[in-house]
Amino acid sequence: xxxxxxxxxxxxTLSAVLLSLSFPAAASAAGYAAxxxxxxxxGVVRGDAIRQGENIxxxxxxxxxxxxxxxxxxxxxxxxxMALQNGxxxxxxxxxxxxxxxxxxxxxxxxxxxxxxxxxxAVGGISVAAAGAGAGGGDNAAGSLGxxxxxxxxxxxxxxxxxxxxxxxxxxxxxxx
Numbered sequence: 001x002x003x004x005x006x007x008x009x010x011x012x013t014l015s016a017v018l019l020s021l022s023f024p025a026a027a028s029a030a031g032y033a034a035x036x037x038x039x040x041x042x043g044v045v046r047g048d049a050i051r052q053g054e055n056i057x058x059x060x061x062x063x064x065x066x067x068x069x070x071x072x073x074x075x076x077x078x079x080x081x082m083a084l085q086n087g088x089x090x091x092x093x094x095x096x097x098x099x100x101x102x103x104x105x106x107x108x109x110x111x112x113x114x115x116x117x118x119x120x121x122a123v124g125g126i127s128v129a130a131a132g133a134g135a136g137g138g139d140n141a142a143g144s145l146g147x148x149x150x151x152x153x154x155x156x157x158x159x160x161x162x163x164x165x166x167x168x169x170x171x172x173x174x175x176x177x
Contacts, residue, residue: 008170036064040108040121042073049127052095059088060108062116069110075126076102084108099130 042058050056056075060067072081073091082089103124110116 008166036062036067036116038062038067038108038110038116038119040071040106040119042104042106042121049129050093051129052093052097052099052131054093056091056093056104057088058091058106060084060116060119061087064115067108067110067116068114069108069116072107072109074103074105075128076100093128095131097128099128101125101127 039061040058041061042056056073058071058073060069060071066087067084069084070081071084071089072079073089075091075093076097078094078097080091082091103122104126105120105122107118107120109118
């Protein structure tokens with residue numbers, strides 16, 4: 001009986017924790033909770049590599065309207081912050097960035113008083129080639145990077161595994177009784 005009670009306690013506690021983590025309140029500078037979900041995305045490169053001097057278009061989208069705010073883009077050690085215009089901004093790969101493989105991240109910070117939530121997106125291992133080298137390129141407008149601004153999937157999976165374990169303990173306790 002004690003094992004069954006413990007299993008119920010585990011399931012209820014973990015369920016409450018997962019629910020509270022699934023719906024975090026992102027408070028803005030104005031002191032109220034942002035309501036509108038956003039999606040950060042950037043063009044996936046076509047070909048083998050992006051080139052020095054090439055533009056990468058980044059977008060922030062929402063079903064609730066056009067987000068306004070600042071986007072910060074980082075490619076290797078190169079970082080640039082820029083204001084969104086109609087939900088988009090353009091980042092130029094610096095010619096000073098040596099050819100090689102780099103991680104790319106973008107993050108969106110909504111304007112003060114905005115109803116939009118912040119978001120973040122990242123991809124590793126982008127190849128940067130010297131200007132005029134390789135077959136890569138294009139305008140980088142196709143595709144998108146995954147949105148990582150929401151609830152972390154590994155934490156969700158760990159929580160679900162814990163709930164399943166608690167449920168299994170309850171079933172086992174009932175079978176023994």
